[in-house]
Amino acid sequence: MPATSLVLRIREITSALDPDTGHAIMDFLTDLRERRGTTLVLISHDLPLIADRTDTVTVLEAGRVVESGHTADVFTDPQHEATQALLGTSAPAARP
Numbered sequence: 001m002p003a004t005s006l007v008l009r010i011r012e013i014t015s016a017l018d019p020d021t022g023h024a025i026m027d028f029l030t031d032l033r034e035r036r037g038t039t040l041v042l043i044s045h046d047l048p049l050i051a052d053r054t055d056t057v058t059v060l061e062a063g064r065v066v067e068s069g070h071t072a073d074v075f076t077d078p079q080h081e082a083t084q085a086l087l088g089t090s091a092p093a094a095r096p
Helices: 019-036 071-076 081-087
Strands: 007-011 039-043 056-061 064-070
Touching: 007 019, 019 039, 056 071, 056 081, 064 071, 064 081
Parallel strands: 007 039
Antiparallel strands: 056 064
């Protein structure tokens, strides 16, 4: 019997939820992924929430990929301003 896999695309699932509920939803999705081998495509502005729940991350700006890689690498050393802004690590603007 051929193996089937499920790809679940989720967009801003936790954006209108309080932090505890958001984490509970993410815990459920992580469990689903692990138990069923489901692939999750998470579309979110809340990078810290997905930090320990993803293997890879791709950051978009204006619909274009600006950074992509292993989640730990991108979060530890963000290279693009958009990634830095989402992580709250942007360097202060240069003074004239």
